[in-house]
Each structure stands twice: as C-alpha cells, then as structure tokens.
Amino acid sequence: xxxxxxxxxxxxxxxxxxxxxxxxxxxxxxxxxxxxxxxxxxxxxxxxxxxxxxxxxxxxxxxxxxxxxxxxxxxxxxxxxxxxxxxxxxxxxxxxxxxxxxxxxxxxxxxxxxxxxxxxxxxxxxxxxxxxxxxxxxxxxxxxxxxxxxxxxxxxxxxxxxxxxxxxxxxxxxxxxxxxxxxxxxxxxxxxxxxxxxxxxxxxxxxxxxxxxxxxxxxxxxxxxxxxxxxxxxxxxxxxxxxxxxxxxxxxxxxxxxxxxxxxxxxxxxxxxxxxxx
Amino acid sequence: xxxxxxxxxxxxxxxxxxxxxxxxxxxxxxxxxxxxxxxxxxxxxxxxxxxxxxxxxxxxxxxxxxxxxxxxxxxxxxxxxxxxxxxxxxxxxxxxxxxxxxxxxxxxxxxxxxxxxxxxxxxxxxxxxxxxxxxxxxxxxxxxxxxxxxxxxxxxxxxxxxxxxxxxxxxxxxxxxxxxxxxxxxxxxxxxxxxxxxxxxxxxxxxxxxxxxxxxxxxxxxxxxxxxxxxxxxxxxxxxxxxxxxxxxxxxxxxxxxxxxxxxxxxxxxxxxxx
Numbered sequence: 001x002x003x004x005x006x007x008x009x010x011x012x013x014x015x016x017x018x019x020x021x022x023x024x025x026x027x028x029x030x031x032x033x034x035x036x037x038x039x040x041x042x043x044x045x046x047x048x049x050x051x052x053x054x055x056x057x058x059x060x061x062x063x064x065x066x067x068x069x070x071x072x073x074x075x076x077x078x079x080x081x082x083x084x085x086x087x088x089x090x091x092x093x094x095x096x097x098x099x100x101x102x103x104x105x106x107x108x109x110x111x112x113x114x115x116x117x118x119x120x121x122x123x124x125x126x127x128x129x130x131x132x133x134x135x136x137x138x139x140x141x142x143x144x145x146x147x148x149x150x151x152x153x154x155x156x157x158x159x160x161x162x163x164x165x166x167x168x169x170x171x172x173x174x175x176x177x178x179x180x181x182x183x184x185x186x187x188x189x190x191x192x193x194x195x196x197x198x199x200x201x202x203x204x205x206x207x208x209x210x211x212x213x214x215x216x217x218x219x220x221x222x223x224x225x226x227x228x229x230x231x232x233x234x235x236x237x238x239x240x241x242x243x244x245x246x247x248x249x250x251x252x253x254x255x256x257x258x259x260x261x262x263x264x265x266x267x268x269x270x271x272x273x274x275x276x277x278x
Numbered sequence: 279x280x281x282x283x284x285x286x287x288x289x290x291x292x293x294x295x296x297x298x299x300x301x302x303x304x305x306x307x308x309x310x311x312x313x314x315x316x317x318x319x320x321x322x323x324x325x326x327x328x329x330x331x332x333x334x335x336x337x338x339x340x341x342x343x344x345x346x347x348x349x350x351x352x353x354x355x356x357x358x359x360x361x362x363x364x365x366x367x368x369x370x371x372x373x374x375x376x377x378x379x380x381x382x383x384x385x386x387x388x389x390x391x392x393x394x395x396x397x398x399x400x401x402x403x404x405x406x407x408x409x410x411x412x413x414x415x416x417x418x419x420x421x422x423x424x425x426x427x428x429x430x431x432x433x434x435x436x437x438x439x440x441x442x443x444x445x446x447x448x449x450x451x452x453x454x455x456x457x458x459x460x461x462x463x464x465x466x467x468x469x470x471x472x473x474x475x476x477x478x479x480x481x482x483x484x485x486x487x488x489x490x491x492x493x494x495x496x497x498x499x500x501x502x503x504x505x506x507x508x509x510x511x512x513x514x515x516x517x518x519x520x521x522x523x524x525x526x527x528x529x530x531x532x533x534x535x536x537x538x539x540x541x542x543x544x545x546x547x548x549x550x551x552x553x
Contacts, residue, residue: 077452097458107453111471111549121457152550172457 022088023175023208025051025074030083031238032069044069045238047083049227054206058223060216061271064232066239067212071180074210075101088175097121100169104181106161108153114164115140115149121172139167143197159190166198170205177209183218195221203251216267220260221253228270242270305330328518336518337525350507350519358530360502361492364420365534368427369488373481375428376435380480381465381473383436384443397436405430405491409498418499423492430491431484438480442473446552472552478542485538489531504530 030047033040044066059067072078076095085092118136143163183191219226230242315325339345343352382389416422454468496505504527511519
C-alpha cells in the first residue's frame with residue numbers, strides 16, 4: 001500500500017520537475033512500402049532523424065508525405081519495410097507505454113468515465129484501483145478537467161476530450177509523447193489554448209515530443225526543430241525529409257513578430273517547393 | 279399536437295389506451311368464430327377452438343387450481359420450472375461457448391479460418407433435422423432437450439459476437455496498446471465492451487430460439503414442462519389446455535427476454551455503448 005502510494009507521488013513529482021532520463025529517439029534509413037510483392041508503392045523512403053531527450057520536434061508536410069506513417073512506425077502500430085527505430089537505445093518492436101500517443105480523433109473509451117479513461121494506463125501496470133484513481137485526479141487537475149471527472153467522453157466538447165487524451169497518456173509517465181495532428185479537429189480558439197497548455201506541460205515535464213501537424217504556424221510556435229517532409233505518392237517520389245529547420249525563438253514566442261513570420265515563411269517555401277517541383 | 283408538448287403521463291396513458299382495442303377485437307372475433315363455426319383461410323375450422331372464456335378459466339386453473347380439479351390444476355409452476363431449467367441451462371451453455379469463440383474469431387484471422395467453414399456448414403441445419411439423430415445418440419429426455427437448445431442458441435450468439443468484435447474501431451485497440459494493455463486484456467477490456475450491443479442482439483435472438491426448440495425437445499419423452507403439457511393436452515384432445523400452454527410459453531419467452539435486457543442494463547449501469 002505504502003509502496004504504491006509513493007509510486008504515484010513520484011509520478012506526480014516527476015511531472016513538475018523530471019530528473020534527467022534517457023528518452024532520445026534514433027531513426028535511421030527508414031522506409032515503408034504498401035501493397036503486394038511486386039506491386040509495392042513506396043510511401044516513405046530513407047528517413048533518418050535523431051531527436052534528443054526532452055526535445056520538441058514538429059513534423060510538417062503536405063498530405064501523403066508520410067509524416068503520419070513515420071509517427072505510426074515510432075508508435076509501433078506499423079512495421080517499417082527497412083530501417084530501425086531506437087527509443088532510449090532500445091529498438092521499437094511494437095506499441096508500448098513508454099511511447100504515449102495522442103490521436104487526432106482522441107480514441108477515448110466511450111464506456112469509461114473521464115477519470116476511468118485516465119486511470120486506465122496505470123491500471124494496466126498493476127497500480128491499485130485507489131492509487132490509479134488518485135493519479136487520474138492529479139492529471140485531470142493538470143489539464144483543468146477536475147469537474148468533468150465523472151462524465152463520459154461523449155458528453156464533452158472536442159477540446160475537452162483531447163485534454164482527457166493528453167491526461168491519460170501523461171498518467172503513464174511516458175518517455176516519449178507522439179502526437180498525430182492532435183489539435184487538427186478543434187476550433188481556432190481551443191487550438192491556441194491547448195497549444196499554450198502543451199508548451200507549459202512540456203516545459204514542466206520535459207518528455208520528448210514528436211508532433212505531426214499540417215499547420216506551419218503551430219509547428220513554429222511549439223517546436224525546437226521543425227522537420228519538413230515532402231514527396232508522397234501524388235508527386236511520384238516517396239515521402240522524405242526535405243530539411244530540418246531549427247527554431248531559435250526562445251520560450252516566449254509571439255506569432256505576430258517578424259522573426260516568427262520569417263521562420264514560418266521559410267518553412268512554407270520548403271513545403272511548397274517540395275510539392276511543386278519534385 | 280406533437281407528443282413532445284404533452285406531459286409524459288398523458289403520452290403513456292394514450293399509448294396504453296391505443297394498445298387495447300385491437301387485442302379486444304381479436305378476442306371478440308375469436309368468440310363469435312367459435313359460436314358460428316367459421317371456416318377461415320387455410321381451412322381453419324374455428325368450431326374446434328375452445329371459447330376464450332374457457333381458455334381463461336383453464337389458464338387460471340392451471341396456475342392456481344380450484345376450478346376444474348383435474349390433472350392439470352395448479353400444475354403451471356412445476357412445468358414452468360422444468361422448462362425454465364432446460365432453457366436456462368441450454369442457453370447459458372450456448373452463451374459460455376459462443377461468446378469467447380466469437381470474440382476470438384472476430385479478432386484473429388487464424389481462429390476465424392479454423393472455425394468459419396464448420397459453423398457455416400452446421401448453421402443452416404434446423405433443429406428439427408437434428409431430432410432423429412439426437413434421439414438415437416442421446417435418447418429422449420432432459421439431456422437431448424438441453425443439447426438441442428444449446429445447439430440452436432449457439433449460432434446467433436456466435437455470429438452476433440463475431441460481427442461485434444470485427445467492428446471494434448482500430449483506434450480503440452491502438453489506444454489500449456499504447457497505454458500498455460497486453461493482447462488478452464485488450465480482448466476483455468476493450469473488445470468485449472465495444473462489442474456489447476452486437477453480443478446482446480445475438481443473445482436475444484438465441485434466447486428466442488431456445489424457447490422455440492424447447493417445445494420441440496419436450497414433445498417427445500419428457501413428462502414435465504410446458505412443451506410436454508401441450509403435447510399431453512393434444513393426446514387427450516384438450517384444445518383449451520393447448521392454448522393455455524401456448525400462452526404460457528409466449529409469456530415466459532417475453533419475460534425472459536425482458537429479464538435478459540434488464541440484466542444487460544444492470545451490468546452496464548447506464549454507461550454509453552458504441553453506436
């Protein structure tokens with residue numbers, strides 16, 4: 001009893017100031033083909049990328065450039081045709097709770113309450129009912145949903161459901177957060193609000209984040225580095241990394257500033273160049 | 279004018295009142311049909327039917343006794359109990375076999391391939407066609423009846439469960455995987471609740487069939503049971519008791535379906551289910 005209580009409080013403390021831990025990602029020579037042997041279509045080719053522990057990397061690109069495929073391979077939902085993925089030095093062989101995934105369509109369990117959804121992860125790891133509940137309440141407080149804990153996901157707005165989805169992943173204390181266009185289905189106001197919140201969570205928690213989006217502004221606002229992917233079946237070449245752009249704009253980013261827009265324009269040029277010429 | 283603007287009580291009263299005239303008319307026509315010995319379509323000779331009033335008396339006597347004082351007086355409960363036992367045992371056995379098999383068939387290609395052909399070959403064979411073989415292999419009696427019920431209820435339950443398990447959104451499976459569930463836990467924590475509406479549909483159809491087959495199984499070689507009562511009443515040409523037996527089976531089937539739905543709602547305590 002006392003032991004598991006201390007587990008929860010360390011998890012809580014870790015969210016506030018995480019001790020250094022290894023959560024780096026190493027991707028090398030990754031490619032993915034679909035279809036029957038002999039008639040394969042290569043969706044993604046020769047992707048090599050290193051992400052440091054605690055880094056926030058955004059991946060942008062037009063539809064079909066392979067950015068979601070890359071994320072699904074990192075999550076372990078799909079196997080690469082060639083190449084390897086290492087997380088904290090260990091090869092990825094399938095889905096695992098060291099890599100929390102936030103989906104665009106939330107993927108919450110509709111028959112579980114908000115609190116039960118968040119407690120689900122800890123319960124899978126043998127945390128007792130009461131302790132899992134306490135952990136869930138902690139993370140619901142973190143995303144500002146304490147008052148909705150007993151509701152069902154279907155009773156919440158899209159933005160609130162996405163907060164639940166983020167809380168349930170954080171409750172597992174993953175080394176890596178993989179986010180697949182998480183704010184894509186939300187209205188502009190909610191989107192801005194959640195972006196600010198995600199930055200706050202990332203600063204406090206220092207997990208490594210890989211964030212796929214088609215919004216260049218969102219990428220520049222959130223990320224330490226922006227990976228620009230181009231190509232895809234529609235362009236006759238497999239999706240690949242066009243360029244990696246570091247965003248040196250500090251912690252307080254103003255989307256209306258000149259510097260911000262200069263980075264944004266540069267990335268936009270890279271994205272469009274890729275889709276027009278290749 | 280719409281029902282939405284009415285108080286709930288008024289709407290309910292109206293529904294109940296509207297439900298009365300048609301059954302009353304049927305009973306009245308039944309009465310006059312017997313009196314005047316009408317001949318209907320299919321050569322139905324109404325003169326051979328008992329009067330509705332006779333059936334009502336026999337039903338009361340079958341349940342509580344004290345009116346006719348014959349071999350059937352007050353015997354309802356013994357017969358109902360025997361039939362309920364057979365339906366309950368056969369249906370429960372079918373559910374225990376069919377739900378896990380359906381979950382595995384719906385989720386795993388190999389399991390599906392192993393059992394799919396067998397199930398689809400056996401499924402079209404009606405229970406009536408099994409009766410001669412069952413009579414030779416098992417004999418007649420309780421075990422044969424329960425076997426026939428299990429066999430008939432099994433197929434709708436397994437098919438409902440398979441279709442439910444197949445339609446679980448992949449996103450929910452992925453969600454459970456990345457939260458650290460192992461494959462077995464995913465089956466009972468995600469696939470089963472997500473398939474629940476399809477499973478309950480299969481169970482309800484299966485339970486309905488269980489009552490159909492009960493009569494078939496009880497017609498031969500069983501002395502106690504609602505089906506046996508009907509069979510015995512036919513042997514001694516008591517049409518009123520045949521109708522009484524039919525009414526009792528209809529009511530028992532209806533009430534057991536309500537009970538099943540109620541148990542299901544109890545188990546999920548108002549939790550939202552997949553659409």
